[in-house]
Amino acid sequence: MVGGAGGQVRAAVVGTGLIGGSVLLRLREAGLDVAGWDPDPAIRRYAAERGVPAPDALEEAVAGRDIVFLCGPLPTLAATLTRVAGATDDRCVLTDVGSIKADVATAAFAQGIGHRFVPGHPMAGADRAGLTAATPDLLDGAAWVLCPGPTGMAAFRRIAALLIDVFHARVVPMSAPEHDTAAALASHVPHLLAGALAGAVQRTPLRDAVLALAAGSFTDGTRVAGGPPTRTANMLLGNRARVLAELDAVRSFLDELADALGVGDGAALTALLDEARTARSALGDRSYTTHRREFPAAVDHAGELAYLRELGAAGGHLSGCRVEADAVSYTAHLPADPTVG
Amino acid sequence: MVGGAGGQVRAAVVGTGLIGGSVLLRLREAGLDVAGWDPDPAIRRYAAERGVPAPDALEEAVAGRDIVFLCGPLPTLAATLTRVAGATDDRCVLTDVGSIKADVATAAFAQGIGHRFVPGHPMAGADRAGLTAATPDLLDGAAWVLCPGPTGMAAFRRIAALLIDVFHARVVPMSAPEHDTAAALASHVPHLLAGALAGAVQRTPLRDAVLALAAGSFTDGTRVAGGPPTRTANMLLGNRARVLAELDAVRSFLDELADALGVGDGAALTALLDEARTARSALGDRSYTTHRREFPAAVDHAGELAYLRELGAAGGHLSGCRVEADAVSYTAHLPADPTVG
Numbered sequence: 001m002v003g004g005a006g007g008q009v010r011a012a013v014v015g016t017g018l019i020g021g022s023v024l025l026r027l028r029e030a031g032l033d034v035a036g037w038d039p040d041p042a043i044r045r046y047a048a049e050r051g052v053p054a055p056d057a058l059e060e061a062v063a064g065r066d067i068v069f070l071c072g073p074l075p076t077l078a079a080t081l082t083r084v085a086g087a088t089d090d091r092c093v094l095t096d097v098g099s100i101k102a103d104v105a106t107a108a109f110a111q112g113i114g115h116r117f118v119p120g121h122p123m124a125g126a127d128r129a130g131l132t133a134a135t136p137d138l139l140d141g142a143a144w145v146l147c148p149g150p151t152g153m154a155a156f157r158r159i160a161a162l163l164i165d166v167f168h169a170r171v172v173p174m175s176a177p178e179h180d181t182a183a184a185l186a187s188h189v190p191h192l193l194a195g196a197l198a199g200a201v202q203r204t205p206l207r208d209a210v211l212a213l214a215a216g217s218f219t220d221g222t223r224v225a226g227g228p229p230t231r232t233a234n235m236l237l238g239n240r241a242r243v244l245a246e247l248d249a250v251r252s253f254l255d256e257l258a259d260a261l262g263v264g265d266g267a268a269l270t271a272l273l274d275e276a277r278t279a280r281s282a283l284g285d286r287s288y289t290t291h292r293r294e295f296p297a298a299v300d301h302a303g304e305l306a307y308l309r310e311l312g313a314a315g316g317h318l319s320g321c322r323v324e325a326d327a328v329s330y331t332a333h334l335p336a337d338p339t340v341g
Numbered sequence: 342m343v344g345g346a347g348g349q350v351r352a353a354v355v356g357t358g359l360i361g362g363s364v365l366l367r368l369r370e371a372g373l374d375v376a377g378w379d380p381d382p383a384i385r386r387y388a389a390e391r392g393v394p395a396p397d398a399l400e401e402a403v404a405g406r407d408i409v410f411l412c413g414p415l416p417t418l419a420a421t422l423t424r425v426a427g428a429t430d431d432r433c434v435l436t437d438v439g440s441i442k443a444d445v446a447t448a449a450f451a452q453g454i455g456h457r458f459v460p461g462h463p464m465a466g467a468d469r470a471g472l473t474a475a476t477p478d479l480l481d482g483a484a485w486v487l488c489p490g491p492t493g494m495a496a497f498r499r500i501a502a503l504l505i506d507v508f509h510a511r512v513v514p515m516s517a518p519e520h521d522t523a524a525a526l527a528s529h530v531p532h533l534l535a536g537a538l539a540g541a542v543q544r545t546p547l548r549d550a551v552l553a554l555a556a557g558s559f560t561d562g563t564r565v566a567g568g569p570p571t572r573t574a575n576m577l578l579g580n581r582a583r584v585l586a587e588l589d590a591v592r593s594f595l596d597e598l599a600d601a602l603g604v605g606d607g608a609a610l611t612a613l614l615d616e617a618r619t620a621r622s623a624l625g626d627r628s629y630t631t632h633r634r635e636f637p638a639a640v641d642h643a644g645e646l647a648y649l650r651e652l653g654a655a656g657g658h659l660s661g662c663r664v665e666a667d668a669v670s671y672t673a674h675l676p677a678d679p680t681v682g
Binding site for chain 1: 464484486513515519520522523524526527528530531532533534535536537538539540541542543544545546547548549550551552553554555556557558559560561562563564565566567568570571573574575577578581584585587588590591592593594595597598599602603605607610611612613614615616617618619620621622623624625627653654655656657658676
């Protein structure tokens, strides 16, 4: 567990918007010694009024902490990481909650803090924003990606154990590049498709008739096109190469659908739609098999790392991480999905 | 109103699945004399057990009726129309509920029944299927497209008045080709995009990780990819040329998004996403202006037809249609949308 000598764990949250504020409130509720910091003085005052220590200087908020969550906007993340690393000592572990992981993982490695920074990404809705919308249970039971690196296994174990204990998280261990590829399909490309559909409707002379006839397929398929354009653009730009690569895969499937439709080949069209349905059906009701796995605490990090990354790439997650004197044991769950192709 | 000499209106429904069954139950609840027919003897027995006359011969079910709703599957529609037209007399009006309108409108015109057949399309969810799922209130208050033709204005008025009275329908009058173009964007192309996204995920080695990370954008954007492939394929094939044309418009917007992303032009990307958001935002909370419009009952059908088609193409609908001795008056609603570009 986080913290030394059986004392109270000391945590800090930098950037107390919706996600950071919810992390902060939950950590406090769980009995941790917490501090928060936000660049906005009004937010710091609001936090202080809710009884959360929120000093004016970031350095003061993070000094002497066992764990720091970096929760500011994506474009500020690399600079904040440098600042927080410089203001904390070497036994303090760091993690973030950004939606893209490879760049920040590389930045941490280049700064020589790969052994104590573990990139993270809790999967939580972001319909609302700001500390005023934050709640202690926003992330309860969430899928929470962590990206352990070759030198950061001890930090991974400490953070995973805390997320499972405090947030009841389903911890999904993945390599940072695999996370970003999966996120491209799971979130970023869908934003492009929604934008293209809504954008084409905006340009047609029949726009208002289309909106009057909008069926569930249109309403659902364009929902995220209603979100803030700047936030969506930042997300897409931050994962540009992978988004474009996965978009090509989607366009290629779309071409096959259009070709079958164009020549009136009902059998081919139905077969493609059936292939698509297989993935969609697997989303609805997944069942899982559970297993336990132990690794020596001090050696064989390569085997442990490979195991964890394979688990996440296969759609699995951890619900337990117990660090004993000389061993770490994981409780893990893998999809037991009869529709896997 | 439908029916002659103040007597009880006599209606029939041919094809009593989810939509047809729901039409039938509502018409009966409203006090009409109803009969149903379905090609499946088990369905006819089920209807009879629920107290709805359901003779074995289609001809017997429709003979002597004032109005007949054709509610069978799209591929059977043209043949059923011929059969029903031959079994009913010239003062009986006909309508259908299929999701594509231009082909059946042309077929009716070619058969010389354009003066008494009015193509229709109620916008209702189809997550369920079958008479057992039918309910009298499925279509209550629905947007219900009707496609009046130049020779069918009297039939249009009778059907529109009945839909408004019995179903509280928002009647959307459109030309059949404009309906099919709007439906391509409002429903058919979204099915292709959902299929392409789910299909590409089915093919990636990271499929299960993508599903584990699936955010709302993916879940919403692929929802209709979980529907029956054959039904979706029939819908797409039935509107092939228009679906492909509107898909090109969507692909073109998608190309612009990808180009802006590819060169890292955040301003252009944000501007395109903002354009898309305008259409999506207009979907959420539309307000309408109301007006009334009168036309002579017997002449000037061209002006009345042009008015109705413009109303629907502009996203408007009718909530009233009153036929007096020498005039017809409509109560109509047009979007009063400050975001219209």
